[in-house]
Amino acid sequence: MTAHLPALQVLVPLGCAPLCLLLRRFRTVTWLVFLLAALSSLACAVLLATRVDDGPLHYEMGGWPAPYGIEFVVAGFNTPVLLVVSVVAVVAAVYARRSVGDEVDDRRAPLVYTCLCLTLTGLLGLTVTGDVFNAFVFLEISSLSTYALIAMGRRRRALLASFRYLVIGTVGATFVLIGIGFAYAVTGTLNMADLADRLTDLDGNRALYAAVVFVFVGLAVKMAVFPLHAWLPAAYGEAPSAVSTFLAAASTKVAIYVFCRFAFTVFGAGLVFTTMPVGEVGLLLAALAMLVGSAAACFQRDLKYLLAWSSVAQIGYIVAGISLATAAGVSAGYLHVINHAVIKGALFGAAGLLVLRLGSARLDDLAGLGRRMPWTFAAIVVTGLGLVGVPPTAGFASKWALVSALLDAGAWPVLVAVLASSLLALVYVGRIVEAAWFRDPPADLPADQPRAPVSMVAAVWALVLLSVYFGIDASLPGGLADAAAAALLGTGGA
Amino acid sequence: MRDVDVLLPIAVAIPLLTVGAVLALRRHPNARETASVLGGLALAATVLALWPSAGEDLRFELWSWLPGLSLEFALEPLGLLFATVAAVLWPVTTVYAAGYLRAEGEHGQTRFFAFFALTIAAAMWIALSANLITLFIGYEIMTLATWPLVTHTGGPNARRGGRTYLAVLLTTSIGLLLPAIVWTWLLAGSTDFRPGGLLAGQAGTGVLTVLFALYLFGIGKAALMPVHRWLPAAMVAPTPVSALLHAVAVVKAGVFTVLKVTVSVFGLDTLTETGAAAPMTWVAAFTLLAAAVVAMRSDNLKRRLAYSTVSQLAYIVLAATLARDVAVAGGALHLVTHAFGKITLFLCAGAIAVTAHRTRVSELDGLGRAMPWTFAAFLVASVSIIGLPPLGGTWSKWLLLLGAAEADQVVALVVLLVGSLLALAYLLPIPGRAFFRPPLEPVGHGEARPALVAPLILTAIGCVALFFAADAVLAPLAGTLELP
Numbered sequence: 015m016t017a018h019l020p021a022l023q024v025l026v027p028l029g030c031a032p033l034c035l036l037l038r039r040f041r042t043v044t045w046l047v048f049l050l051a052a053l054s055s056l057a058c059a060v061l062l063a064t065r066v067d068d069g070p071l072h073y074e075m076g077g078w079p080a081p082y083g084i085e086f087v088v089a090g091f092n093t094p095v096l097l098v099v100s101v102v103a104v105v106a107a108v109y110a111r112r113s114v115g116d117e118v119d120d121r122r123a124p125l126v127y128t129c130l131c132l133t134l135t136g137l138l139g140l141t142v143t144g145d146v147f148n149a150f151v152f153l154e155i156s157s158l159s160t161y162a163l164i165a166m167g168r169r170r171r172a173l174l175a176s177f178r179y180l181v182i183g184t185v186g187a188t189f190v191l192i193g194i195g196f197a198y199a200v201t202g203t204l205n206m207a208d209l210a211d212r213l214t215d216l217d218g219n220r221a222l223y224a225a226v227v228f229v230f231v232g233l234a235v236k237m238a239v240f241p242l243h244a245w246l247p248a249a250y251g252e253a254p255s256a257v258s259t260f261l262a263a264a265s266t267k268v269a270i271y272v273f274c275r276f277a278f279t280v281f282g283a284g285l286v287f288t289t290m291p292v293g294e295v296g297l298l299l300a301a302l303a304m305l306v307g308s309a310a311a312c313f314q315r316d317l318k319y320l321l322a323w324s325s326v327a328q329i330g331y332i333v334a335g336i337s338l339a340t341a342a343g344v345s346a347g348y349l350h351v352i353n354h355a356v357i358k359g360a361l362f363g364a365a366g367l368l369v370l371r372l373g374s375a376r377l378d379d380l381a382g383l384g385r386r387m388p389w390t391f392a393a394i395v396v397t398g399l400g401l402v403g404v405p406p407t408a409g410f411a412s413k414w415a416l417v418s419a420l421l422d423a424g425a426w427p428v429l430v431a432v433l434a435s436s437l438l439a440l441v442y443v444g445r446i447v448e449a450a451w452f453r454d455p456p457a458d459l460p461a462d463q464p465r466a467p468v469s470m471v472a473a474v475w476a477l478v479l480l481s482v483y484f485g486i487d488a489s490l491p492g493g494l495a496d497a498a499a500a501a502l503l504g505t506g507g508a
Numbered sequence: 509m510r511d512v513d514v515l516l517p518i519a520v521a522i523p524l525l526t527v528g529a530v531l532a533l534r535r536h537p538n539a540r541e542t543a544s545v546l547g548g549l550a551l552a553a554t555v556l557a558l559w560p561s562a563g564e565d566l567r568f569e570l571w572s573w574l575p576g577l578s579l580e581f582a583l584e585p586l587g588l589l590f591a592t593v594a595a596v597l598w599p600v601t602t603v604y605a606a607g608y609l610r611a612e613g614e615h616g617q618t619r620f621f622a623f624f625a626l627t628i629a630a631a632m633w634i635a636l637s638a639n640l641i642t643l644f645i646g647y648e649i650m651t652l653a654t655w656p657l658v659t660h661t662g663g664p665n666a667r668r669g670g671r672t673y674l675a676v677l678l679t680t681s682i683g684l685l686l687p688a689i690v691w692t693w694l695l696a697g698s699t700d701f702r703p704g705g706l707l708a709g710q711a712g713t714g715v716l717t718v719l720f721a722l723y724l725f726g727i728g729k730a731a732l733m734p735v736h737r738w739l740p741a742a743m744v745a746p747t748p749v750s751a752l753l754h755a756v757a758v759v760k761a762g763v764f765t766v767l768k769v770t771v772s773v774f775g776l777d778t779l780t781e782t783g784a785a786a787p788m789t790w791v792a793a794f795t796l797l798a799a800a801v802v803a804m805r806s807d808n809l810k811r812r813l814a815y816s817t818v819s820q821l822a823y824i825v826l827a828a829t830l831a832r833d834v835a836v837a838g839g840a841l842h843l844v845t846h847a848f849g850k851i852t853l854f855l856c857a858g859a860i861a862v863t864a865h866r867t868r869v870s871e872l873d874g875l876g877r878a879m880p881w882t883f884a885a886f887l888v889a890s891v892s893i894i895g896l897p898p899l900g901g902t903w904s905k906w907l908l909l910l911g912a913a914e915a916d917q918v919v920a921l922v923v924l925l926v927g928s929l930l931a932l933a934y935l936l937p938i939p940g941r942a943f944f945r946p947p948l949e950p951v952g953h954g955e956a957r958p959a960l961v962a963p964l965i966l967t968a969i970g971c972v973a974l975f976f977a978a979d980a981v982l983a984p985l986a987g988t989l990e991l992p
Contacts, residue, residue, distance in 0.1 A: 399652070402678070402682075403682065404648045404651075404652065404678065404682070405644065405645040405648045405649065406645055406648075406649060410645075410648075411573075411574060413682075413686070414574070414641075414686075414690065415574065417686060417687060417690045418690045418693060418694060421687065421690055421691055421694055422694055429687065433682060433683045433686075433687070434683075436682050436683075437678070437679055437682065437683065440674070440675070440678055440679075444671070444674070448667060448671075451662075452659075452662065452664075452666075452667045486573075486579075487571055487572075487573060488573055488574045489571070489572050489573065489574060489575060492574040492575050493575060496575055
């Protein structure tokens with residue numbers, strides 16, 4: 015049984031998806047199925063994480079040996095991502111019951127859970143697979159279900175956001191496929207480790223360069239790296255709150271992991287960062303993302319859009335760390351993948367609580383609510399400070415790691431961008447705080463609003479407390495990130 | 509680990525427990541304030557119990573924060589002085605704050621006392637931290653914990669003041685101090701404070717000069733110009749908070765960090781040999797004089813006191829930049845004497861505001877007869893800050909002058925003296941007006957209520973006591989610094 019853990023990690027949520035659809039008459043049961051899918055993937059992820067210390071686990075799908083059949087690989091570089099995705103999935107599941115019930119039409123709620131199961135399948139599959147074409151398939155599974163999820167937002171604008179993401183996302187996925195095609199054309203293999211082996215003989219091959227460019231540009235769309243981020247703000251802003259909580263925390267993170275996997279263990283750091291200027295381009299785009307994302311966040315009027323723009327900037331931090339291609343840099347990137355997932359998940363969750371209670375997350379509508387909804391706003395403040403990166407929040411640990419990696423590599427201009435972006439984060443978080451505490455509440459505020467459901471508050475606060483814990487004792491995420499960096503840089507094609 | 513090591517985390521835990529007690533007792537104001545005062549007394553007792561162990565190198569490791577970096581407490585003389593100041597003045601300020609807030613009928617008193625205690629916890633954390641990373645965490649927690657206090661009144665002014673406060677302090681700490689600390693870590697491979705300096709022999713003159721400037725401007729709480737703006741902006745806070753900011757915790761955390769970084773990160777010998785601190789001497793000297801001039805020209809009493817603080821802090825920073833044992837000892841002593849002096853001045857200003865509803869210097873004429881204790885205390889504290897005998901400030905200024913002379917810094921020497929003359933000019937007219945000018949209009953009130961007067965008399969007595977006890981205060985420092 016335990017030998018099949020890598021497969022179960024993906025197959026359980028995959029099997030749960032049609033189950034949700036079959037049981038669509040029983041809304042609560044479909045929710046329960048998704049919760050079970052999330053819990054089982056968490057269990058698998060934890061079990062796998064405890065087993066990779068002795069070396070990477072290889073699993074042959076259907077018993078077909080590696081270069082021919084599809085292989086799943088679990089190693090130090092993807093266990094943190096598996097953990098992040100499944101923890102967030104569990105939290106989102108707990109959160110979704112009341113949130114989806116409130117925001118989505120009853121008839122469509124089972125569809126939300128079906129699509130959530132599929133997204134979870136796609137993201138987990140993308141993380142464990144050791145085969146490039148299989149990665150594309152999982153990428154499409156997660157993307158298609160995500161388009162559907164976004165379209166189920168409560169406003170009509172959600173349809174537009176979904177369509178926009180559909181167009182941009184499909185272009186991105188196609189680019190990835192073209193890149194994989196080129197790589198297949200020059201090597202004749204789709205297995206990642208095998209590709210890495212064969213690519214070493216292909217020095218100076220133009221088709222290979224084209225493959226690298228296509229794959230990375232396609233992934234950059236999925237990662238929402240500036241300037242390919244245009245789909246993100248509306249997608250996160252319009253999706254149902256439970257969905258944006260899950261996507262904001264998990265989906266771009268997985269794309270970032272896939273970027274690392276391709277860069278370090280398929281194409282190889284020598285080709286990507288020495289022969290080709292991916293590192294320099296990455297640093298430049300990361301710096302721009304930080305500045306543009308944070309600045310744009312300062313001017314948003316809707317809390318969910320504000321948080322989405324902040325995500326664009328925070329992804330810049332992660333990309334900056336990885337683009338350094340040093341152990342410290344990659345570790346800093348991974349650390350922020352973990353910390354930002356926790357922080358942004360909590361923030362979108364809190365925004366969802368506001369939507370539930372006020373019917374909107376516009377900053378103007380938050381005036382004077384700090385005293386009425388102390389728990390929700392305390393959550394926003396604590397995690398908001400994490401975005402700024404002040405101790406004792408998780409954001410500080412990431413910032414420390416990133417600043418030291420950048421200083422060590424002598425990347426001064428990027429360092430300045432990181433610090434400037436942190437200060438802009440202070441401005442946009444400050445706007446929320448001032449709206450909530452320093453403005454007078456509107457006179458016509460109804461006195462008997464629905465109380466925030468305990469399950470949603472508990473889900474949000476679980477992430478908030480986790481973020482504080484990772485701030486005062488960062489050794490757990492720090493250790494995972496260091497192990498991931500070592501696995502990516504040290505052993506080559508695992 | 510020895511038993512006495514546990515006192516270090518206990519000193520941080522006591523104010524944290526007080527936060528919990530304050531929140532738990534939110535429905536019972538009297539019990540809540542009693543808890544605060546008891547917490548303060550317990551903390552004072554704990555910190556005083558650390559004095560006999562000053563030279564014993566107490567340590568307590570909390571946990572490893574990131575691989576290779578651990579959060580750790582250690583006791584050393586400078587930190588002990590800062591911790592003692594904060595711990596002793598906390599209960600005094602609490603009694604005063606209770607009297608003040610009730611007289612004003614302020615809202616949110618529970619929140620006030622909770623964040624007050626949290627600030628003290630941060631002060632203890634900073635004072636006892638054994639490395640830069642631990643210190644930085646405490647430093648930022650203090651900034652965040654004081655922000656709700658600064659904006660306590662909640663109006664548009666409070667919002668504006670709070671914005672400046674947070675913007676300046678966090679911009680400097682994130683933008684300058686954090687990179688400086690990380691850079692230090694990369695240069696030295698550690699962030700531990702070491703006698704003789706962590707960076708000794710690790711970097712060239714140019715790097716040290718830049719790094720020293722990054723630290724001094726990055727430690728915004730030390731209020732060196734041009735990063736001093738937060739201090740006058742924070743004047744929107746209720747007066748007990750101003751007392752806390754100016755005397756007990758915040759600015760003292762700033763100058764303490766400056767002294768600590770100078771002594772234990774750079775090392776006095778390294779700074780003397782390389783001259784890396786020399787450019788900052790000029791910045792400190794400019795701040796010292798400019799702030800004093802602004803103070804002289806301010807009619808608003810709290811604003812005058814705020815700029816006086818900026819000027820007096822520059823004394824301590826100047827002492828650090830001189831990089832001489834005597835000067836640093838003078839700076840450390842000034843941290844203590846100025847704390848007692850300035851807290852007295854602010855407590856007086858608050859008593860005047862609550863009782864006489866006057867906030868401008870020009871409105872104080874003739875109040876001395878109605879409020880003799882308050883203005884007598886004001887006079888005593890003023891003289892101490894100016895540095896005249898028989899008050900505590902005498903010795904700190906004396907040591908500072910000695911340090912400047914030893915460093916052959918004639919300009920610094922002159923600046924120190926002129927600064928004191930300016931202090932004379934901006935402080936003494938206040939009690940002078942109160943005692944010797946006829947009242948503008950008939951005075952319809954007497955002395956402030958006892959909860960306000962008792963603390964300020966206590967701290968004024970402290971100013972006098974420091975004149976006689978300066979040797980005892982400096983005794984722990986003798987182990988690490990050469991004193992005359």
